[in-house]
Amino acid sequence: MAAPSAANRSADARPTPPPAPVITATLLSSRMRFLPKCVCSADHATSPRSVECQLRYLHSRLHRSGSRVWAMDGPAPIADFVPVLSNWRAARSTETLQRDFSDPDFDDSDWLPIEVPSHWQTQPGFEDFDGTLLYRADLRVPALQAGQRRWLRFDGLCYTGDVFLDGAYVGQTEGYFTHHRFDVTDLTSRSGTYTLAVEVGAPRETPGERKRAITGWFTEAPGTPPTWNPAGIWQPVSIVDTGAVAIRHFRATCVAADERRAEIALRAVLFADDTADIELVTEVAGTSDVSTHRVSAGENQVEWHVSVPLPELWWPHERGEQPMYPLSVQARIPNGTISDRKYRRIGFRTTSMRDFILRINGERVFARGINVGPIELDLASASVDAMRDEILAIREAGFNFIRVRSHVNRVEFYDLCDDLGMMVWQDFPLIGAYVRGITDRAEAQAREMVDFLSHHPSIVVWGGHYRPHTDEPRTTSAPDLRRQQMPSWNRSILDRAVSGTMRGDDPSRRTVAHSEVAPHIPQLRGSDLGQFFGWFDRPASELAEYAAALPRFVRFVSDMGSQALPEHIEKDLDALLDVAGAEVEALHAVIPASDYAEASNWVKSTRHHQADVLKTSIETLRALKYRPVGGFCAGLWRGVGPGLSRALIDHDGTPRPALDAAKTALQPVLPILYPPEPTLHAHHLATIALHICNDRDEDLELTVTATITDQRGTSIKQWQGLADADAVSYLGDIEVRGGRIGQSATVELLAEGSDGRWTNRYVISAT
Structure with a gap:
């Protein structure tokens, strides 16, 4: 990314980002352990394009690490970064505090420190608290450049939240996993420190009454103690700067795929300052697609499709490989500036x-x-x-x-x-x-x-x-x-x-x-x-x-x-x-x-x-x-x-x-009796069916041996043949004689093939 010219730079402007090699080193060192596989070129391990795609993917995830990330391509002024949300404080809500806590001059010196992100019951002073908790934090941001918009983003808050910035009401959140994005352009256009205040509510449901909160097992998974409440700002809070056109919602779905072609359906909700013609540039798996759309002031829903030739298909681990492709979508305004962008990883399969x-x-x-x-x-x-x-x-x-x-x-x-x-x-x-x-x-x-x-x-x-x-x-x-x-x-x-x-x-x-x-x-x-x-x-x-x-x-x-x-x-x-x-x-x-x-x-x-x-x-x-x-x-x-x-x-x-x-x-290949708990009457002979279950996608030549130990002693029965791929095959019957009531017989099964052996064992008590 090129630095702003001296003519456009002011005392309040964002400082010049570091050169690209420094960014690359920082990104790799902070997240190297979790690099996903890349299949954007034939030489995955060494291709510069592959490394670039990995960095783009990390760029979309790095807000979790707390590091600032500058834009990696396109002219100024677009950048995504995590602000320094320092010195988070919290207090249990009261009527007086609710009225005054969002004021930037409010004295919160006696509030307790709290980590964000976290569930508040994991934090000292709030271990047993249910109800409404008030948060405050310092938000330091640089000045916005001409044509930029600024958004405050919450990646996860349980369960409802009312958000204030320097005393001004920003908006409401509901839903523990949903992302919420608020326009704070007018409130934070100048560089400085602002007070972010959030009122978070997560009251317990009353047993016996119909529920109101959509939380499912997040709050009531089996084994959850009755005192546990996962309330709080439990995912990162970040600032996202965009141009005049922002991608507020985005979806990418593979809707068709075979060895010849994959088709991706894309949907974006774009927020625009004014009527404009924009280009949506989609890049995935070596394919670049450019589509032009006219947007009006406010929200605009746009849908389009992109075809990818000769894709490698994603398979479950037992059936094949799991290639993943970096996907990027850029919203470009007429002067060529990247106004906003989204990154995903996508796999092709039906x-x-x-x-x-x-x-x-x-x-x-x-x-x-x-x-x-x-x-x-x-x-x-x-x-x-x-x-x-x-x-x-x-x-x-x-x-x-x-x-x-x-x-x-x-x-x-x-x-x-x-x-x-x-x-x-x-x-x-x-x-x-x-x-x-x-x-x-x-x-x-x-x-x-x-x-x-x-x-x-x-x-x-x-x-x-x-x-x-x-x-x-x-x-x-x-x-x-x-x-x-x-x-x-x-x-x-x-x-x-x-x-x-x-x-x-x-x-x-x-x-x-x-x-x-x-x-x-x-x-x-x-x-x-x-x-x-x-x-x-x-x-x-x-x-x-x-x-x-x-x-x-x-x-x-x-x-x-x-x-x-x-x-x-x-x-x-x-x-x-x-x-x-x-x-x-x-x-x-x-x-x-x-x-x-x-x-x-x-x-x-x-x-x-x-x-x-x-x-x-x-x-x-x-x-x-x-x-x-x-x-x-x-x-x-x-x-x-x-x-x-x-x-x-x-x-x-x-x-x-x-x-x-x-x-x-x-086991992928399993010799089984059916039913698995057969009835065995005392002093009677039981006939039990033997099957081989083959979950592999290939026929297997097998030898199956049944060793039966019952009142008569030990006997062995054996079968040889082909077990059909992805199927259950009937092999034959075995006979087991019951002894006195409570006496057990055993059946040991062994299936052997050229690349493995699989065993099973049954203990059957006479009744």
Whole structure:
């Protein structure tokens, strides 16, 4: 970027930015660990164009590091930077403080210091506070140059905020994940220090009443302590300087892709000072597109498409590579000045879902999924390294699919899913029943979510409202059909509005309007459903029978399994049961504490029961692959706090036995008995079907050996042949003879091929 000429420079003007080589060194040193892959040229590692694209991407993210960033191209005066928001202070709101706190001359010397970004309950003096908190900070900015506009941006504030600058009201925010941008040009045109004041409110919902705040699992993920409130300015606050035309909202979505061509649909909401002709310059994957548009004063919505020839396609990690392309859009005014710009990373692929069977780039993919909540209660301070480790661990356990359950995560989470080839079902944060006045707000936040995330190829499904019909906890293994037949405002009106917004803004992905809604009159379509056999009122062995009777109810099982307690009891047991989502009555009904003299043995029993139930459930659903099951999500990956939950890993990182059970059941090639918990009567001969489940995209020549140890002794049976790609193949039957009641027989299975061996084991008790 060229420095302003001496004629245009004044004492109040922005200082000359450092030369390009210095910028490059600063950018690389501050974020080098998290550089994404670049595929903009054949030589990714050394191409100067590749490095430039990486820097542009980092430029769009660097506001998180607190460093100032000058524009990297185009004539003056455009620059994005994070201001020095120093000396943040906070105080609990009172009527007097609310009236006076925004005044720049207000004396806040007795206020407590607070970090931003953060959740205020992680800060000294506010650990147990609920209600409204007042923030103040010093904002130092340089003078604006002619033709510039200045915007104050909040990347995340939970939950509502009223913003003031030097006593003037700037605007209001609502929604914990949405970005808000306020025009502060007239208020900060001169260089100097200004007082930023923000009133943040995040009151708790009243139990038993319909909700008002759209927060989902951000505030009530399983294991969340009853005292936790993630309120506060939890994402960065920044200043963005633009020219006379600013890009206020931006969306980029891959709507078609094959080996010959990819098509990107782009949408921008432009704010202009006056009527003007502008050029939108789009650069991606070696393609440059220039389109001209006339804009009027105020907001203007512009949509256009860009075609990219011969793209490399993005695939889930089991099917191929994950190339990501830097994308930039510049708004240029007639004199050639770049007035504003946006950067994204995008991957090219198509996705579809019919009868809950996914297709990526036209190929079927069976979804072996896990539900994921916020990686930590303190999501604001979660490190990118921790996120990467978590996603890698999920992938290495055998999952290929993540459901971001009822919340929107940090942006880095989705970047990592793109790079690691994990498919994502992204939920909108609605859980349970809401008041009737939220429809407009919910639609606006749904549109923000699509704008925020639609460029990520890893996201293959949008999800709407979880359990819209009730806030009451689940009490049966299978869904209760009778309660869902009548229409309700949440399911029939709110969900239709929210899903219609997401579907209209992004028709390239399947939108599932709601979850946990059984087929109901008149269409009988239904949605994904949780099936909790082995918990509540029915054993895990009955899931296979249920699936045969009601196949539509298991097309996509979005939750399953039993709950268990953490291994390390750091507090009394009552506290571990008093957390969000704990199903205490079911726990005592299935595994009564009164049966155990020692609490530690009771805890251990809950953990082993969880493992047995999860293995049976996963194997049952994998045996029904595509007939009719399109996929599943198994419980919860990690608990956000100590407590009773379906997590496979305790909040402190301790793996539960259920994790090992899942790893066995998720092997890409798996020999399985069906049903996985067969009935074996005492002194009778049982005939059990043996199948091989092959999730690979190639046929495999296998030898499968079954070793049966029962009342008769040990016998071996063996099969050789071809296991079809991406299919379940029936091999034959085995016979097991039951002994006396309670006596166990074992079946050990081994599948061997040229590039691997896969095992499974069953212990079957006679009844």
